[in-house]
Amino acid sequence: MGIRNSTTTFAQSWSSTQGRLVRVEVLVLFSALIWILVQFLGSRRRRHSHGFFRFFVWAVYTLFTVLGPYTIGLLQDGPFRDQTFVLWATILLLIQVSADSLSVYSIHDIEQRKKMLVQHVLQIILVLWLIGNSKGHNTSYTATIWIFWIQSVILTYRKSGILSNVSKKGGLLKQSKVVADYMMIEHEQIPEDVTPNPETMEGYEYIFHGEEEVASLLPTAPEYRVGFRQVTGTKCTTIDSVWRWIESQSILTKEDVETAKDVALSFSLFKLLKRRLCGYRIGEAGLTKTLDFVLHGLISEEGNYVRAFRVIEIELAFLYDFLYTRFDTVSVGYYGWRIYYLVVTVTVWNSISGAFSRHYHRSNLEQRVHGNDVTHWVTIVLLTIVLALSLLPDTTDRRWDIVYELHSYKQPTWGTGISNISSVNRKAKNFWQRAFGQYSLLPDFDYHSWNVLPLLSLGLVDATREGQKAGKKIMLTDEVIERVLSGFKKSNGQLQDGQSALARNQLLSQFSWACTLPTHIHKILVWHIGTAIAMDGHPVPPTGDHRVAKTLSDYCAYLVAFVPDMLPGHGYDTQRIFDAVVMEARKSLTGCDTVSSRCEKLMAMVLPSGSSCRILQLGGRLGGELRGVVPEARRWKVLADFWAEFILFLAPSSNADIHAEKLAAGGEFMTHLWALLTHAGILERPSTTDGVGGNNGAPAHDSPV
Template sequence: MQAQLFTQVWNCKGRLLSSEGDPHNNFKDVCLSFALFKLLRLRYAGYTLPQEAHKKTWDLIHHGLLSKEDGYKRAFRVVENELTFLFDFFYTKYSIIFQPGRMYLKLLEFIFVTIGIWSTTSMLKNYKNDNKNQLGTRVEVVVTSMMILSFIMVELMQLFFVGFSEWAKVILICKYVQKKSWQENVWIERIIGAICRVKLMKPWEQKLHQYSFLESYSYKPCKLLNNKSMAVYIDQTRDGQRQSAPIKLPEEVKQAVFHALKSNYSTKLENGQASIRVNNESKKLLWACRLETQTQVIIVWHIATSFCECQLPLERSDSPSTRRSFLVATSLSKYLAYLVSFAPSLLPDHAYITEYLFDQAIIEAKDSFQKCKRMKDRVKKMKENNSGPSACGETVINQGARLGNQLANDVKDKDMIWRILADFWVEMVLYVAPSDNMKAHVEHLTRGGEFVTHLWALLSHAGIERVAAHAQRARRRSGGEEQQ
């Protein structure tokens, strides 16, 4: 029934949903977001969709949303609205209010509010006419009136948010499609169009959180808030957990990620190895993708990217492609490092393993950079550490230094270095996105949401999965790939 209704939305000939009234498909996409949200809700309930359903959804995303050059903007908008529905479902009453028959109760509530306004206005107008106990009556009437007015203001604000919510837009558009008289009424079309164009607050601010390991490893949290007594009331901050200022999600990052998703030849994702195998010059870096855990891979590549950021900074003479790759690589590197430090439940490894490896890396960094107070001193020490793994040891700090030196010294072209790093981080953020821990993604919506949650929702519909680490190792043994 619902599939038929949404087909009618897409085939509707009314002016509101035509190319003239809705040139960018904003109104239709609200209904598409609602349909995709229902698929996410089924997954949360433990239901699985057949592969054929995933294939159809992927065809819709690949050949529909991402078909145009700037299709990533539309795909991102659809997923953002979808997560808005998911947030409302878990943390508001919209899903109950908009059930069939419930709107009549809301209308009755509005009538009571109207009566309350009329009653309050009458009291405020006539309370001076009371001659008995004038002072006491005046105080009582004013206090009562203020309480009723406060209640009325809250109720009117709730009605405003309900009336302009995404749920109301879906219902209005569906009613418009079903009723021919609405399609022939210009004023109804204008009212629905005005409501659909209003954008209320979203659960995500389109910010990309950032964390720099080499800048924050020495951070010590305040003992006044971080102790056993306060642990009962607030989450404790660990050593090295100092978040950098978040940045506005760059358009270049969205474009690069969605382009990689569109051009992906398989429904199985790898942890950056596919992007490295493309170029013969970067195959020597594959060892850094084959560490024991994905947390180690992220930390090592993040340290190497920070090393290259200091050694190969942007210059005025750099090409636009180099600038774009630099922005994509550094932004995603610091974002994945942020997930390791602050949101380990969103990563492939178990959260306890990720937290343990992060704490170990902090200890190793403090030991390795004891006398390095400035960033350039740490980079200088890493630059000197340019020998093989047997001399370097097996700490992630030394592995990151080794990888950074390989990139800076063995790859001669600066543009190629940043292209390798950008492609790696784009593939890595797609690799970590698929997750069975839907609860963790839902909980992060209350904290403003995450970029990786948007990718998780998109990949969930496409049925794209990551290649398990043990499967990658088995394939390397059987295929005899080059080891470094």
């Protein structure tokens, strides 16, 4: 009876007016806290890929989209008619529509934008109903309520336009189509007396700005593409003219000029890359000038590989902002919003001062704790949070400000984005996590997870498969970047599957058998196992060939185990091959408790006749033969050369969605290589002698494919 009475008493107090007031106060403050977390986590998730962090961001985003509407519903359904509670409702409404840093959690949410916008419109109507039925005559509160409500309407309209621009069924498709049509004839726009120069971008009329103006035009015959030549009064700004304008600005230092040119180039390349998300044909693929752009432009004659990689990093940062936040090419640098936020700041400050004044309108529903009016202080806290977040600088550094100024060719002054461009250069390495995922099969194939969290979360957390234990991430170094890109430049842009690296080291005849395996996944795992055996017993130094080979080998194995969709072939097939190899290892290496004993047993396996060898057996054979490569420095060099060449060979892919998805999870090194090869006109890997490729290499001639 005691428990029943206590339960009844609690239920009655919880459903009472005071109980509902407590619930509303807690939910309002919690919603404001969630808003703060969304603002700070949105731009940081592209620098973190830890599973717990991603789950936390997902939980915060989900609560953010649920708590606000629920609390507004409580206010509308209860006896909360005082201006104070109506002000709370308008703040909650503003919170729902004003978080710029995390517009959607995944790219799949973008196509659900209509559902999201309908919810916002219903909330706007509910809050308007509250405003119409509010009680109180605090002039400061009245002004603030109406300004917040009007701001929410405007931001909802803005959000609708931006999400439509990102949607494949809306603006993304339309604007990318313009770029795709233009790039089909871009090489024909170059005057005959102009020789394309990738170092100065002369002869490279890639679109920088203006495609929005012609997106609504109908295509013209006979190709039925947008007729740029026939459009009068419309001219797209191109990257070559932007570079010339930047170089003409005397206020900029030499370093600032180079950084501004890189930002502009990254923005132009970002527009070209969006075509792959829509599946449009890449018209410049196969042109000599396209390959030269990467080999002699991004990667200069001096071998500035790190600079080339930084340009790609900034480009992908633009793509992340475009997909996952509300910063896009339409709203960028829109100074009207800054004026608007200034008005809001003044209004909020006026409201706070009004709440402290002796004319403050007391709510009929008062709740006091130790003599303090809780309702009053909740209002102060909410208004302070709105004021603080309105005054905080945005989280996108100066890139978008610079792009806006370049759009309008606005003359730079000491207060503009271009004049403060040094911050972009300093933050370039902070755009992404810059880390390699690592996985090593031989130490971790016997890993078993109980998967308690996936069970408790009803599948919200993905289950860990057998043997799927990620190693500690390795930071991406300039040494790895230079090793991969230098090989690409030396091969004159020809992708090689590792055989060229073996030939340069006079070892192709000995290891050619390990390059003619049934699939690329076979090859990755066989060479990964062989590399692990060859390195067993040798500590890995912090730099050098040994470190490069170990890092890239474990990264490719990590992609097989955790991101199979980034590799050749069907992702599910790759997953099943990995699972089968894990089970084979558990059966074949029973009783081997150390990595060294596992290596020795693999090398001692007797290979069956014919072509029925398993991946483990082939890896054991390769490891034993690699151990015969002496001296050790030569062994590490051939392995580093092989993996640097092979990972670039694996990078081309038509699955753009997986790369876009991983942008919101810290980014992948493979995505950066994929983007770089796209701009070189290399869309698919060339055919190889092992029969696993297709005749998909981009031919080196002067007509688009």
